Amino acid sequence: MSKEITSRAVDYSQWYNDLVLKAGLADYSAVRGCMVIKPYGYALWENMRDVLDKMFKDTGHVNAYFPIFIPKSLFEAEEKNAEGFAKECAVVTHYRLKADPNNKGKLIVDPEAKLEEELVVRPTSEAIIWNTYKTWIQSYRDLPILVNQWANVVRWEMRTRLFLRTAEFLWQEGHTAHATKEEAVEETTRMLDIYAEFAENYMAMPVMKGVKTANERFAGAEDTYCIEALMQDGKALQAGTSHFLGQNFAKAFDVTYVNKENKPEYVWATSWGVSTRLIGALVMAHSDDDGLVLPPKLAPIQVVIVPIYKGEESKTLIDDKATTIVTNLKQKGIRVKYDNADNARPGWKFAEYEMKGVPLRIAIGARDIENNVVELARRDTKEKTTVSLDGLEEGIQQLLEEIQLAIFNKANQYRAEHITEVNSWDEFTKTLDEKGGFVSAHWDGTSETEEQIKTQTKATIRCIPLHNKQEAGVCVMSGNPSKERVLFARAY
Amino acid sequence: MSKEITSRAVDYSQWYNDLVLKAGLADYSAVRGCMVIKPYGYALWENMRDVLDKMFKDTGHVNAYFPIFIPKSLFEAEEKNAEGFAKECAVVTHYRLKADPNNKGKLIVDPEAKLEEELVVRPTSEAIIWNTYKTWIQSYRDLPILVNQWANVVRWEMRTRLFLRTAEFLWQEGHTAHATKEEAVEETTRMLDIYAEFAENYMAMPVMKGVKTANERFAGAEDTYCIEALMQDGKALQAGTSHFLGQNFAKAFDVTYVNKENKPEYVWATSWGVSTRLIGALVMAHSDDDGLVLPPKLAPIQVVIVPIYKGEESKTLIDDKATTIVTNLKQKGIRVKYDNADNARPGWKFAEYEMKGVPLRIAIGARDIENNVVELARRDTKEKTTVSLDGLEEGIQQLLEEIQLAIFNKANQYRAEHITEVNSWDEFTKTLDEKGGFVSAHWDGTSETEEQIKTQTKATIRCIPLHNKQEAGVCVMSGNPSKERVLFARAY
Numbered sequence: 015m016s017k018e019i020t021s022r023a024v025d026y027s028q029w030y031n032d033l034v035l036k037a038g039l040a041d042y043s044a045v046r047g048c049m050v051i052k053p054y055g056y057a058l059w060e061n062m063r064d065v066l067d068k069m070f071k072d073t074g075h076v077n078a079y080f081p082i083f084i085p086k087s088l089f090e091a092e093e094k095n096a097e098g099f100a101k102e103c104a105v106v107t108h109y110r111l112k113a114d115p116n117n118k119g120k121l122i123v124d125p126e127a128k129l130e131e132e133l134v135v136r137p138t139s140e141a142i143i144w145n146t147y148k149t150w151i152q153s154y155r156d157l158p159i160l161v162n163q164w165a166n167v168v169r170w171e172m173r174t175r176l177f178l179r180t181a182e183f184l185w186q187e188g189h190t191a192h193a194t195k196e197e198a199v200e201e202t203t204r205m206l207d208i209y210a211e212f213a214e215n216y217m218a219m220p221v222m223k224g225v226k227t228a229n230e231r232f233a234g235a236e237d238t239y240c241i242e243a244l245m246q247d248g249k250a251l252q253a254g255t256s257h258f259l260g261q262n263f264a265k266a267f268d269v270t271y272v273n274k275e276n277k278p279e280y281v282w283a284t285s286w287g288v289s290t291r292l293i294g295a296l297v298m299a300h301s302d303d304d305g306l307v308l309p310p311k312l313a314p315i316q317v318v319i320v321p322i323y324k325g326e327e328s329k330t331l332i333d334d335k336a337t338t339i340v341t342n343l344k345q346k347g348i349r350v351k352y353d354n355a356d357n358a359r360p361g362w363k364f365a366e367y368e369m370k371g372v373p374l375r376i377a378i379g380a381r382d383i384e385n386n387v388v389e390l391a392r393r394d395t396k397e398k399t400t401v402s403l404d405g406l407e408e409g410i411q412q413l414l415e416e417i418q419l420a421i422f423n424k425a426n427q428y429r430a431e432h433i434t435e436v437n438s439w440d441e442f443t444k445t446l447d448e449k450g451g452f453v454s455a456h457w458d459g460t461s462e463t464e465e466q467i468k469t470q471t472k473a474t475i476r477c478i479p480l481h482n483k484q485e486a487g488v489c490v491m492s493g494n495p496s497k498e499r500v501l502f503a504r505a506y
Numbered sequence: 507m508s509k510e511i512t513s514r515a516v517d518y519s520q521w522y523n524d525l526v527l528k529a530g531l532a533d534y535s536a537v538r539g540c541m542v543i544k545p546y547g548y549a550l551w552e553n554m555r556d557v558l559d560k561m562f563k564d565t566g567h568v569n570a571y572f573p574i575f576i577p578k579s580l581f582e583a584e585e586k587n588a589e590g591f592a593k594e595c596a597v598v599t600h601y602r603l604k605a606d607p608n609n610k611g612k613l614i615v616d617p618e619a620k621l622e623e624e625l626v627v628r629p630t631s632e633a634i635i636w637n638t639y640k641t642w643i644q645s646y647r648d649l650p651i652l653v654n655q656w657a658n659v660v661r662w663e664m665r666t667r668l669f670l671r672t673a674e675f676l677w678q679e680g681h682t683a684h685a686t687k688e689e690a691v692e693e694t695t696r697m698l699d700i701y702a703e704f705a706e707n708y709m710a711m712p713v714m715k716g717v718k719t720a721n722e723r724f725a726g727a728e729d730t731y732c733i734e735a736l737m738q739d740g741k742a743l744q745a746g747t748s749h750f751l752g753q754n755f756a757k758a759f760d761v762t763y764v765n766k767e768n769k770p771e772y773v774w775a776t777s778w779g780v781s782t783r784l785i786g787a788l789v790m791a792h793s794d795d796d797g798l799v800l801p802p803k804l805a806p807i808q809v810v811i812v813p814i815y816k817g818e819e820s821k822t823l824i825d826d827k828a829t830t831i832v833t834n835l836k837q838k839g840i841r842v843k844y845d846n847a848d849n850a851r852p853g854w855k856f857a858e859y860e861m862k863g864v865p866l867r868i869a870i871g872a873r874d875i876e877n878n879v880v881e882l883a884r885r886d887t888k889e890k891t892t893v894s895l896d897g898l899e900e901g902i903q904q905l906l907e908e909i910q911l912a913i914f915n916k917a918n919q920y921r922a923e924h925i926t927e928v929n930s931w932d933e934f935t936k937t938l939d940e941k942g943g944f945v946s947a948h949w950d951g952t953s954e955t956e957e958q959i960k961t962q963t964k965a966t967i968r969c970i971p972l973h974n975k976q977e978a979g980v981c982v983m984s985g986n987p988s989k990e991r992v993l994f995a996r997a998y
Contacts (some may be wrong), residue, residue: 044580044637045625048573053653056570078548081540082574082627082658082674083596086603088536090613100603104575105615106627107599109662111578111592121582123597123624132615133537135574135598135627145536155849161545166574166658170601182574357647 021303026247034176037306037369047174047181057314058293065216069208075160080142083133088141092266098233102170104135135168143189144263153272159191177294178506185289191281198282202258205286206239209254218309218422219243219299220429221253224477229461236260242476244429245298248450250476250503253295256286300421306371307394309421310414317350318367319376322360328380335383342407373417394421442490446473452503456496458489467491473502513795518739526668529798529861539666539673549806550785557708561700567652572634575625580633584758590725594662596627627660632777635681636755645764651683669786670998677781683773690774694750697778698731701746710801710914711735711791712921713745716969721953728752734968736921737790740942742968742995745787748778792913798863799886801913802906809842810859811868814852820872827875834899865909886913934982938965944995948988950981959983965994
């Protein structure tokens with residue numbers, strides 16, 4: 015095989031990088047910490063975006079677009095939010111370059127084109143959006159506002175990883191405004207449910223729904239809800255967040271509405287987002303040492319047909335049959351590719367489409383056609399079967415659904431085996447080191463203990479699960495009383 | 507009517523601004539020269555984007571995403587391109603803010619977080635993309651590369667207008683790489699044809715296809731092809747450009763491929779783009795003093811149903827009937843809205859949807875239902891007709907097609923009346939001042955004459971039409987010999 019990748023057992027982290035590069039998902043760029051999303055990776059993102067966008071619209075949301083720049087004075091208005099993001103902001107200070115008088119053909123920043131006020135490249139858009147909502151909202155009749163934005167954002171991260179943590183990334187950010195606290199909380203959990211549904215039903219990736227501790231909360235939020243997934247190396251990954259922002263941004267930007275009793279009140283807010291990070295999660299949740307394993311619902315190519323021919327005559331015969339299959343599959347809405355390029359051998363193509371995670375491969379030769387059969391190969395299980403050409407398309411449709419489910423079930427079983435209840439510090443550290451996964455343990459509820467645990471083990475509280483069972487216990491670290499277990503893990 | 511806008515006859519420019527704001531397409535923002543694209547405007551952009559995206563994909567293109575930042579050293583590599591955009595670049599110089607020691611709660615740029623190399627916020631992406639293509643292209647087998655990107659770009663314009671000229675705008679930029687000059691030129695004109703087809707068949711806006719003069723060429727291009735539209739005030743608007751870039755970027759970034767004869771050659775390039783500017787063009791091409799006039803193929807809402815009821819009983823009756831119509835129209839793929847909100851009178855709603863340019867309005871009252879009819883009102887002609895409920899949906903589908911065509915025909919007739927052949931300087935200036943539109947005149951082919959005409963009249967050469975008739979004549983300005991007419995106009 016021409017494109018080999020490091021195996022997971024040898025070096026999980028290297029396996030991930032190799033895979034992202036060799037499957038053609040992304041590339042490093044000339045800009046520190048920024049990636050190039052290659053066509054295959056972008057096609058995956060388009061499929062994710064289209065599904066999410068429909069889910070948002072079906073729940074009454076509309077899209078809009080706000081400026082990428084935030085004037086510094088607006089950025090600093092909500093103090094906690096500003097403090098949380100100030101350390102990683104790209105800042106525009108000038109609006110012109112000019113010829114370098116000392117270096118022909120080179121440019122320098124024109125010192126005369128300094129901005130009066132610096133502009134922050136958005137790390138998140140609450141500030142610019144709430145400054146705008148101020149002019150949109152006067153009365154209760156203007157509420158709710160249910161807006162989403164698909165955009166790029168920039169956070170100057172020091173240690174970056176393709177998709178998982180990049181200085182620039184693509185995301186969607188919902189920003190809603192409500193008349194009451196109840197409505198805002200309801201919206202927050204509605205969007206969390208949508209994220210969980212998307213993760214499980216489309217990404218085939220089981221997630222825990224929960225609430226973050228104060229330490230892990232979004233800067234400026236009253237409550238951060240999250241979905242947490244588990245990767246194959248036993249580390250957790252935050253896959254989406256939905257924030258109840260209370261009236262923090264309404265107060266910072268003075269956004270009030272006149273209620274039905276004709277009295278002014280501050281507006282309640284939520285924000286919620288998922289990003290291209292999900293592509294990293296998808297890769298790490300399912301893939302293997304031969305390449306990507308993609309759930310059919312999101313795979314850019316669901317079925318690939320590879321002809322096995324000797325000589326022109328059999329090629330024409332196979333081309334004809336394959337073209338018919340392609341037409342039939344497309345009619346069923348299946349994304350299919352017929353690869354009859356003659357610059358690569360079938361074996362090379364097989365490896366290539368395994369690397370790219372195409373869920374189903376059809377190999378078709380002249381003798382197969384004589385026998386009225388083709389060979390089907392599943393990417394997830396590597397199973398090969400010979401099936402009749404009669405009813406092939408219906409069979410494929412059904413098989414794609416089975417594969418989707420099988421990938422979910424496998425990940426779900428892995429997760430079930432990697433949620434471990436522990437009751438002592440010894441068990442806690444041992445489980446983290448030897449088994450990984452989520453560790454369900456009692457915690458005394460203080461930020462101090464949380465910090466101590468993080469310092470000693472690198473494990474963080476991923477979430478307090480929703481509808482968490484209340485049970486008396488003692489904190490694994492401090493021995494102080496606790497009323498519920500929370501989920502710890504080392505995380506991306 | 508609650509929302510009045512300035513009439514075109516009084517102040518065309520003010521009419522445009524009023525309309526964009528009051529129809530809810532866009533809003534000014536807190537950032538100089540940047541706009542907020544409001545949900546209704548963004549829905550229009552989504553429709554345009556979806557149609558274009560499909561046209562690109564149908565012609566073999568794929569989407570990808572490249573970093574928003576371009577390191578200064580890459581930006582300056584293609585000298586003409588750099589020179590063309592240097593004067594309007596937003597420049598990132600720092601990557602961190604910190605607390606202002608002298609001003610509690612305020613932030614300042616952290617002087618210790620100065621970038622070693624400044625980053626330019628992309629005004630266009632040739633530099634970062636060709637620097638990446640260098641690693642993607644080795645052999646003729648890697649070509650062609652047919653990539654498109656949907657993205658935001660920033661050009662620090664001094665005088666901005668909503669949609670037409672903003673510091674940040676949304677666009678698509680295609681960047682293709684080819685083995686031969688012929689292929690690259692073919693791609694350039696193929697994309698020009700796609701833009702023209704989109705403008706005419708979807709935006710209902712006739713365009714002239716042509717080539718720019720050297721003066722008006724894209725910085726770094728060998729040839730810039732364009733489509734030029736005509737607005738209702740007689741001014742032209744460049745609606746899309748497609749550039750043949752020759753080997754300029756390949757040479758600047760040292761991008762070569764090994765050809766079939768095993769020899770290295772520089773790669774040939776094209777780039778092409780349209781932007782949210784098209785929304786401005788769409789508004790100005792068709793709308794009137796009552797609001798937007800949108801072509802059905804792009805209208806976010808194609809049909810609105812407004813109930814006319816007195817009392818609850820008739821409301822229920824109308825709701826039932828309207829719901830059936832909505833279901834039937836949706837089944838035909840028609841974007842329909844039933845507005846039975848009870849906080850506004852029918853008259854107010856009529857005006858509102860006229861402002862928003864909804865192509866077709868259905869008014870339905872209890873007596874109408876008794877008579878088995880509804881009232882249909884066309885936005886473009888203001889015609890009202892009473893039609894039977896039987897076969898309503900088929901009738902509407904057909905009527906939407908008629909409206910699409912009627913809007914195009916009206917714009918096309920206006921344009922036909924506003925292309926004027928002139929043969930003297932006197933005629934030239936008189937036509938520009940009194941009639942406007944495209945002025946077809948002989949020009950001696952020199953940049954000097956072109957500049958002189960621009961200085962004296964503010965008219966520029968919009969394009970040298972494709973397949974232009976060759977005829978001997980004398981330049982209207984210099985009196986020197988000319989071999990063809992070109993199209994002049996004052997332009998946005």
